[in-house]
Amino acid sequence: MLSDYSSIGIFLLLxxxxxxxxxxxxxxxxxxxxxxxxxxTTYECGVDTKGKTWIRFRVNxxxxxxxxxxxxxxxxxxxxxxxxxxxxxxxxxxxxxIFIAILVIxxxxxxxxxxxxxx
Amino acid sequence: MTVSLNDLVFxxxxxxxxxxxxxxxxxxNIVHSALSLILAFVGVAGxxxxxxxxxxxxxxxxxxxxxxxxxxxFAIMLVMxxxxxxxxxxxxxxxxxxAGMGLTFLLFVTLGVSIWFTKFPVVPAEGPVDxxxxxxxxxxxxxxxxxxxxAILLLVAVIGAIILAKGAEDKQ
Amino acid sequence: xxxxxINIADAFTGWLMNLGLSPWWADLxxxxxxxxxxxxxxxxxxxxxxxxxxxxxxxxxxRLGPNRLGPFGCFQTIADAIKLLTKEDIIPSAADKLVxxxxxxxxxxxxxxxxxxxxxxxxxxxxxxxVGLFFFISVGSLSTICLLMAGxxxxxxxxxxxxxxxxxxMISYEVPLALSLIGVVMIAGSLRLSNIVAAQGNIWFIVLxxxxxxxxxxxxxxxxxxxxxxxxxxxxxxTGGAYTxxxxxxxxxxxxxxxxxxxxxxxxMATVFLGGWQGxxxxxWLWIIVKTYVIMxxxxxxxxxxxxIRMDQLMSFSWKFLIPVSLANIFLTGAGxxxxxxxxx
Numbered sequence: 001m002l003s004d005y006s007s008i009g010i011f012l013l014l015x016x017x018x019x020x021x022x023x024x025x026x027x028x029x030x031x032x033x034x035x036x037x038x039x040x041t042t043y044e045c046g047v048d049t050k051g052k053t054w055i056r057f058r059v060n061x062x063x064x065x066x067x068x069x070x071x072x073x074x075x076x077x078x079x080x081x082x083x084x085x086x087x088x089x090x091x092x093x094x095x096x097x098i099f100i101a102i103l104v105i106x107x108x109x110x111x112x113x114x115x116x117x118x119x
Numbered sequence: 120m121t122v123s124l125n126d127l128v129f130x131x132x133x134x135x136x137x138x139x140x141x142x143x144x145x146x147x148n149i150v151h152s153a154l155s156l157i158l159a160f161v162g163v164a165g166x167x168x169x170x171x172x173x174x175x176x177x178x179x180x181x182x183x184x185x186x187x188x189x190x191x192x193f194a195i196m197l198v199m200x201x202x203x204x205x206x207x208x209x210x211x212x213x214x215x216x217x218a219g220m221g222l223t224f225l226l227f228v229t230l231g232v233s234i235w236f237t238k239f240p241v242v243p244a245e246g247p248v249d250x251x252x253x254x255x256x257x258x259x260x261x262x263x264x265x266x267x268x269x270a271i272l273l274l275v276a277v278i279g280a281i282i283l284a285k286g287a288e289d290k291q
Numbered sequence: 292x293x294x295x296x297i298n299i300a301d302a303f304t305g306w307l308m309n310l311g312l313s314p315w316w317a318d319l320x321x322x323x324x325x326x327x328x329x330x331x332x333x334x335x336x337x338x339x340x341x342x343x344x345x346x347x348x349x350x351x352x353x354r355l356g357p358n359r360l361g362p363f364g365c366f367q368t369i370a371d372a373i374k375l376l377t378k379e380d381i382i383p384s385a386a387d388k389l390v391x392x393x394x395x396x397x398x399x400x401x402x403x404x405x406x407x408x409x410x411x412x413x414x415x416x417x418x419x420x421x422v423g424l425f426f427f428i429s430v431g432s433l434s435t436i437c438l439l440m441a442g443x444x445x446x447x448x449x450x451x452x453x454x455x456x457x458x459x460x461m462i463s464y465e466v467p468l469a470l471s472l473i474g475v476v477m478i479a480g481s482l483r484l485s486n487i488v489a490a491q492g493n494i495w496f497i498v499l500x501x502x503x504x505x506x507x508x509x510x511x512x513x514x515x516x517x518x519x520x521x522x523x524x525x526x527x528x529x530t531g532g533a534y535t536x537x538x539x540x541x542x543x544x545x546x547x548x549x550x551x552x553x554x555x556x557x558x559x560m561a562t563v564f565l566g567g568w569q570g571x572x573x574x575x576w577l578w579i580i581v582k583t584y585v586i587m588x589x590x591x592x593x594x595x596x597x598x599x600i601r602m603d604q605l606m607s608f609s610w611k612f613l614i615p616v617s618l619a620n621i622f623l624t625g626a627g628x629x630x631x632x633x634x635x636x
Contacts (some may be wrong), residue, residue: 002318005168007418008407009128010319014326015403019396019544026376026540033379040384042447043535049385053446054150057196059284061459065190066280068462070273071614072186076178077258078270078621079425082476084255084429084627092259093625095267100618101272106277107614115281116610118603119580150443154390157436173422181429188436189462198457251422251482 063115067107075101129169136162149207153191160184174251293574297414300325305483317445325417329406338368351595378539383446386536390444395537395544398437402551403573404430405516409558410484412568412576423484427559428469431514434552435461438533441545445536451570453532456522456602463609464513464520470617471507474500474624497564502620504564506613508589511556513609517548518594522602557586 002010042049081088081096110116124159139162142155167176217270247253258266300321307317342357342365349356357364380392408423409418420426435458442454476482478499479490490496497504513520534545561567561582568575570582601609 002315002322003171004418005171005173006128007318007322008168008404009165010322011326011407011417012400012404015330015400016396018330018420019399020546023396023540025542026380026543030377030539031379035381037384039381042383042385042445044448047429049448054199054443055452056199057193057455059197060192061455062193062197062462063281063284064353064459065186065193067277067610068466069182069186069190070277071466072182072469073273074270075466075473076182077266077478078470078473079482080174080251080255080258082473082621083480083482084252084259084626085477086480088255088259090629093629095259095263096625097265097622099270100621102620104615105153106274107610108551109278112282113281113285113609114167115284116607119605138330148387150387151390154436154440174425175362175422177422177425177429181425185429185432185435185465186462189439189458192439249421 058119060117060119063110067115068108070103070106074100125169127248132162132169135159136166147205147207149195150192152207153195156191157184157188160188173248174254221280275290293413295574296412296576318526322417329417330403333403333406333551333554334547334595336554337547338372339532340550340587341368341371341553347588347591348595351592372543375539375543380541381536381538383536385446387444387446390440391536392444392541394437394440394444395541395548398434398439399544399548399551401430401437402548402555405552405555405559408484409555410488410562410567411558411579412574415568415576416485419483419485422482424482424487424563427555428465428472431552431556434464435465436482437548441537442533445533447536449535450533453535457533460516460520460522460602460605461514463606464510464613467506467609467613467617468510468514470614470621471503471510472563473617473621474503477621477624477628484562484567487563488569491566491569495564495566500564500620500624502504502616502623503562506617506620507560507564510613511560512590512593513605515553515556515590517590519597519599520605521594521599522605542626553587553590554583557590559584560586 042053076079077099080094087094121159139159141153143152143159146152146155157163160179164176164179164184167173210219301523303324304314304317304321305611307320308314310512345367346356346363348354357367360366360370380390405427408420408426410419430435438457438461439454442452442457445451475487475496478496479487481487485498500608534542537545558579561579565582565586567582568579570578573581
């Protein structure tokens with residue numbers, strides 16, 4: 001018998017072949033004309049591209065990612081608790097309410113400081 | 120000593136991790152380094168899966184490959200001002216280079232010694248039946264203080280980052 | 292009819308073992324066959340689905356939709372697929388070649404991997420993982436990185452802005468997405484999808500967890516970048532978002548992956564909130580298909596009913612409304628369960 005995770009591993013290896021087969025199939029049938037320089041330019045609605053693309057982005061994105069990370073970790077703590085919720089009793093429920101409350105303070109702070117505003 | 124399929128799988132995954140981690144250091148474009156780091160994270164998750172630690176492996180994928188990597192890439196985008204192709208070069212300063220190498224060497228020695236002298240208990244290959252439930256019992260039982268401290272740690276991280284980011288924004 | 296596919300699978304492994312294969316090899320062969328079935332069904336289903344979406348969207352707007360090729364235009368997507376297959380492959384010279392090439396490959400791999408844990412009928416599940424629900428969430432979260440790779444690799448301003456917006460949106464909606472499922476897990480007491488289905492034997496979770504269902508639905512729409520949350524690829528302002536520079540098969544892979552994700556998320560919603568494969572009269576595998584299609588129809592309906600919302604409204608909606616609501620839902624569920632216990636039910 002295959003174990004659960006080895007099945008997933010083999011499924012992953014098989015799945016890698018799927019896009020590869022699709023791309024090879026397309027490569028076999030598609031026309032391959034000589035690429036001109038004009039065709040390989042960046043498409044920006046017909047206007048020649050100006051300046052760099054890879055520039056500095058606003059701090060906004062970083063703040064969202066950070067608050068997201070905190071809440072992502074929180075959900076991970078919540079999942080085991082939710083699984084055992086029925087057998088853990090009232091004390092664990094109160095512990096979790098405290099846990100969530102602490103993180104809600106973080107959310108409230110981020111909200112108040114405008115970290116959740118999109119500029 | 121016979122080589123089982125299990126060992127081969129481990130070697131393959133370890134190879135992916137080592138190559139990806141080397142890529143993080145050696146690649147000249149820092150975004151490539153970040154993407155390489157994600158591959159290393161997923162490889163580590165693979166090792167957890169092999170050890171039947173499914174939940175931890177998935178946490179590795181969700182937090183490291185899914186969340187921290189986004190944070191890293193956004194942080195890169197935040198400070199990008201030079202040409203991207205040369206953002207992850209080795210320091211030309213020879214003293215820094217040597218200091219870095221020395222620190223890495225010390226780290227390796229410490230790790231190697233601690234692995235060598237630890238007696239790893241031999242446990243059955245099958246993981247516990249209800250690993251997630253056991254985790255919950257530990258969170259809510261013996262380690263409840265650590266559990267609540269983790270929440271405070273996350274709170275401090277959020278507040279600290281917002282204050283830093285505010286400062287950076289005001290300077291702009 | 293009920294156990295049609297299970298019987299076929301058992302007959303197949305039995306036949307292989309009669310040929311002298313060990314159970315391990317027979318399992319492996321079965322896995323390969325299952326994989327081929329899933330990939331074929333997913334691909335074939337998506338051609339139907341794209342036709343259906345165009346047709347349905349047409350009817351919503353009092354148009355006819357595709358109607359030239361075949362009866363009711365049903366061969367339209369097949370023609371489109373052949374067209375995409377024979378398009379030339381253009382990689383812009385400014386692009387970050389390796390990242391540009393691999394982004395669609397990773398995207399489709401991540402979306403197909405979601406099907407490993409989905410129960411597609413009574414006992415029809417490739418792997419009944421003990422943390423199945425969590426597997427779905429965490430593997431699904433990897434698609435953000437693939438979009439970021441596509442936008443970054445293209446070296447195109449539309450692509451990068453589209454990708455950055457997409458990632459900001461997807462990470463914001465991933466939190467309510469995961470939080471809304473907590474309530475379900477609290478009642479079911481397991482992350483194993485087959486247990487979650489079994490827990491809905493008497494009453495579906497959509498009745499017990501209506502708030503969770505609605506928050507999950509909204510968050511999933513945003514996570515799939517579907518209208519009204521399709522800001523990242525808003526054609527009118529960002530050309531094609533992260534996919535602007537992609538052509539031919541690579542673009543087709545992105546398109547395929549988006550629909551693969553849509554089907555997977557709809558199937559998960561049917562499993563978690565609508566009782567999964569359970570239902571009277573029809574065989575179980577037909578029920579899950581019916582429920583999945585009903586949910587997908589609601590997705591189509593939403594897309595053509597609501598106008599696209601602005602980026603700042605989109606972000607505030609998640610952080611200032613959905614997350615507090617889903618946290619409150621967890622609290623309510625916990626309090627409710629304890630109240631019922633105290634009442635002695």
